[in-house]
Amino acid sequence: MPETVLLTFFLAKIRGYKICPLFKSWAIYPLIVFEIFTFVGQVATFSGNYVIIRTIGRLTPIYLITYLFLILKYELYISSIIGSLFMILGGALNDIAIKTNCGFMPVYQSLSRLTGRSLENFQGMNDIHILGDSQTKLKILTDFIDLGYTILSVGDIFIRVFVFIVIYSALKKINNQGRKEDVEINSI
Numbered sequence: 001m002p003e004t005v006l007l008t009f010f011l012a013k014i015r016g017y018k019i020c021p022l023f024k025s026w027a028i029y030p031l032i033v034f035e036i037f038t039f040v041g042q043v044a045t046f047s048g049n050y051v052i053i054r055t056i057g058r059l060t061p062i063y064l065i066t067y068l069f070l071i072l073k074y075e076l077y078i079s080s081i082i083g084s085l086f087m088i089l090g091g092a093l094n095d096i097a098i099k100t101n102c103g104f105m106p107v108y109q110s111l112s113r114l115t116g117r118s119l120e121n122f123q124g125m126n127d128i129h130i131l132g133d134s135q136t137k138l139k140i141l142t143d144f145i146d147l148g149y150t151i152l153s154v155g156d157i158f159i160r161v162f163v164f165i166v167i168y169s170a171l172k173k174i175n176n177q178g179r180k181e182d183v184e185i186n187s188i
Contacts, residue, residue, distance in 0.1 A: 002035050003147065004160040008167045017175045027073040027170075030066040034059070042149050067163070070170045079169035083162035090158030097141035097153060098128060106132030107151050108144040 009019050022028050037059070041052040064087075071080045098105050107129050132142055145152040152160075 001160055001163050002039060004163045005031070005035060005167060008164050008171075012168055012171045017171045019171065021174045022167075022171055025073060025174075027069040030069055031063075034063040034066060038063075064162075067166050070166055074170045074173045076166060076169045076173065079165050080162075083165035086158045086161040086165070090155040090161070093141050093155035093158065094153060097138055097155065100137040101130075101142070104128050104130045105153070106130055106136040106139070106142040108132045108139075108142065109146055109151060111146040111148040112151055 012019060037056055041056040044052040067080070070076065094105070105128050109131070129143070132139065132144070136142060141154055143151040143153045143156070145154075145157065
């Protein structure tokens with residue numbers, strides 16, 4: 001989900017929020033560690049090593065749990081509940097796509113073919129992804145949003161909304177606290 005984190009930072013910067021204060025807190029570093037693992041896994045798959053990415057896939061629940069550090073540190077309870085609803089919706093949409101396609105998630109590739117991350121290269125992984133074709137049902141819910149290194153479904157986008165909401169809310173809260181402290185100092 002590195003693209004989601006970077007997009008969050010970009011949009012927060014456009015809104016005038018400072019990003020550096022987030023890195024003064026220990027709560028962001030477990031996320032950074034997992035993002036680095038994910039990046040290493042993505043690079044390894046480009047080299048033909050799929051063991052790392054398989055392991056990282058199993059660690060996804062732990063990765064999502066690391067967001068609790070940010071949620072608890074900055075008391076982002078309402079934001080995390082809203083984000084969790086998006087995550088549940090995304091998971092449900094993915095489950096619907098898988099169930100209607102006989103237990104498989106069809107994948108439609110475009111950019112991934114050019115980057116070498118096409119599904120044909122992953123045949124030995126024994127996962128639920130298959131190439132989409134004319135027999136695919138509910139195509140709109142399948143993996144068709146091709147980023148070149150990964151292919152997302154609408155459900156995956158909803159799951160990433162959780163990541164966006166939590167990080168953006170943390171940045172907003174940090175920046176608002178900083179402004180409040182500046183006002184208090186200036187009023188003294």
